[in-house]
Amino acid sequence: MSEAPTYDSGNVFAKILRGELPAYKVYEDDHTLVFLDIMPRSPGHALVIPKAPARNILDIAADDLAHVAKVAQKVARAAKSVFAADGITLQQFSEEAGGQVVFHLHVxxxxxxxxxxxxxxxxxxxxxxxxxxxxxxxxxxLAG
Structure with a gap:
């Protein structure tokens, strides 16, 4: 059995959290940051990330994951209204085999x-x- 991969604080989302890279931020609280995907799959495509250093759903604390889910719901409601969308798709990928590319949890x-x-x-x-x-x-x- 191989050892579980560890969190890499040099990932692009960690750099965004530290202000080392720019982002089109749309929401922030004590536990999460939300910004737009720069290669959106649809207009308004946003990413919700925890401020906690979590690689993915397999290692995030339950309370941090719950907060990410609450914020994702808030963003989904706002995005549906703002962009007059007919629906919302949520995606979360964990580990390379699961489709994850950036190894900081994101929805x-x-x-x-x-x-x-x-x-x-x-x-x-x-x-x-x-x-x-x-x-x-x-x-x-999201502010209103």
């Missing part, structure tokens, strides 16, 4: 539209001005 909140397929993952960088506008709209909805 994708993706607005969905009837008859419109999601873009392939990590396929197209969105323009900064579009991301800034989407972030401002979502941030305003």
């Amino acid at each position: 994708h909140v993706i607005p969905r539209f009837t008859g419109v397929a999601m873009k392939p993952a990590a396929s197209e960088m969105e323009a900064g001005e579009v991301l800034a506008e989407h972030a401002a709209r979502l941030k305003a909805a």
Whole structure:
């Protein structure tokens, strides 16, 4: 039996949390940070991450995971309204075999539209001005 992988504090989301890399932030509290995916699969695609150093769902503390879920629900409700979406897709991948690419727990909140397929993952960088506008709209909805 192999030893479980450990958290790497050099991952891109840890760097965003420390302010070492920029992000289009839309919500933050004591336990979570929410920002837009720069290669969105749909307009308004956001990522909810814990501030706790958790690799994925397999090693996060239950209370931290519960808070991430509460915030994901809040973001999903706001995104559905702001982007006039017909539905929401939530995704969470754990470990490489499970599809995880960035090894800091994150939940994708993706607005969905009837008859419109999601873009392939990590396929197209969105323009900064579009991301800034989407972030401002979502941030305003989450603040109010």
